[in-house]
Amino acid sequence: MMNNTTPSKNTVMRTHTCGELTAASSGQAVTLTGWMDSKRNHGGVIFLNLRDLYGVTQVVARPESPVYKIAEETKSEYVLRVTGKVTLRPGTNANKNMPTGEIEVDSADIQVLNASLPLPFDLGEHAGVSEETRLKYRFLDLRRPAMAKNMVLRSRLSQVVRNYLYNLDFNEIETPLLTRSTPEGARDFVVPSRNNPGEFYALPQSPQQFKQVLMMSGMDRYFQLARNFRDEELRSDRQPEHTQIDLEMSFVDEQDIARVAEGMMHEIFAYLGEEVSGPFPEMEFSDVMLKYGIDKPDLRYGLEIKDCSALFKDSQFKVFSGALAEGGVVRAIKGEGGAIFSRGDMDKLTDLVKKYGAKGLVWLRFKEGKWESPTLKFFSEAEQAALITLLEVKDGDAVFIAADKPAIAAPSLGALRTELIARLKPAQLKKWAFLWVRHFPLLEKDAESGNWTFTHNPFTAPLPEEAHKLDTDPGNVRSCQYDLVLNGVELGSGSVRNHTRAMQEKIFALMGYDKEQVQSRFGMIVNAMDYGAPPHGGIGMGYDRLIGIICGTDSIRDVIAFPKTTSGACLMSDAPAKLDERQLKELHLKIVE
């Protein structure tokens, strides 16, 4: 069998994979390897489904054959090597649901390459298994075809991304994983330095500073499928380490970068057989917040939030007049078909907005041409009619109104909009809704310190035409910051960066850093700006989230081979774990309980 001169999926151990034999292979002698997926023993003929990464092929063992006894003894997940002849399934026995369903392998030899204990859980697609069990036995979870498919697709798409960027003259350059801690922003994972007692490296939250320095090094175009680390609380879309398609370009503006990102999405979706092309729609951050109450709206659906402050300016309703008197707003959203919501449903929706700080939620149902609501008595005839016009209310709809400060009304209604979409399941306007959200505020007041702080990243440049306001009105300076949103998920975030030391120091100064602090924390990048730093910008896109959307999962754990639990543990390897005394001593560490 030592006949392989060219590497291929076929090896000395197998001639084919379990996914490739068809009627055309009929009559061929083949050897397959794989796992015993399922067995149907009829007391005479035995059918085995042999599975590998590529598919499933039915193997037949007949009572008169010497392999019969071995076939009888094989159990789930035994590793087998089967030699036999490809035959067409007789009569009406072809299985149209299987790619290999027209044929079977009539086995002449079956070797058991390894046995398996009974499984801790069923690998079949119909089996329900808890997340905890799956993560503990991740090596088995990954054998399930749905998970295996996610892993393979993820790998293929990274190849698509690489090819696309190489063709645009991007260079893949690795930036360090052992870097220095920066106290602002997310918490760092730190690594003690044995050679430097009391000193620590930090794992990077992103390659941000290094990739900018690469531009200053004249590398022109950089990319990396970079691993980022953040020691923060986890969610279904957040892991302590995640992968980002990170890129940076010299001599570009916002639109240049957007075109590169759009082209990448085009390539990725073309691989999936989907048509997606740029330029994607763009919206101002402030408009997005007003219309959707969230900076990553799911534009597969309409459901816009409408401002009703003017409509209710003379309202007798204290909830409205009170909010308006305090500089607040009154905003409404229509739930098409929402009149089916019971009082209990309305209570649940009210609880939802309360999580975002809202004091309550006013709701009205519109049935048979009439409003019904516990607060209807506070609405004048004119207001009732105006509401119908403004929101284009039809029979069977419901309207929800929030009256509060904009900073509370927006996220409350934004969350409500998401919930209304989940509950009312309106028709999708499109399958893939991309959106650029542009011109975020450059700075915002830090809630604790009262200082100005960056909204996204301290290296983002202000819009050139607004930079002069940094001295007089810094809160109203917009930035060259743009987020790419897909189906309500923040896929990526990028900006044109500051490339002069003067501008960078000015922004740091607004954030309360003096020159010494800037030098000690960001010396690397500001020093490089002194020596001919080119204008540059870039974007980082969450690869796990992108693959998650494509694979149709709500949890990025399903597209990461070995993810952590919500508490940051790996149930399979049992990380994190304590160090022993010798290690602690060597690292100059002492654990204080």
Added chain:
RNA sequence: GGGGUCGUGGUGUAGCUGGUUAACACGUCGCCCUGUCAAGGCGAAGAUCACGGGUUCGAAUCCCGCCGACCCCGCCA
């Protein structure tokens, strides 16, 4: 840091207004079965009800604590 859901044979669930044999499905084991493909039939084994306290004559069930998984708020440049 806060809120919520959950934890019952190997797996997934039921039971949980306290009451004596903890139910069901899948899996496992045994027997039967020669064209199945989520094979089928008959039978069997398998559970200190996550853990630790408490209330009670009696706790899977009620109370407190604790551990773990998941979801959300805060947080996440």
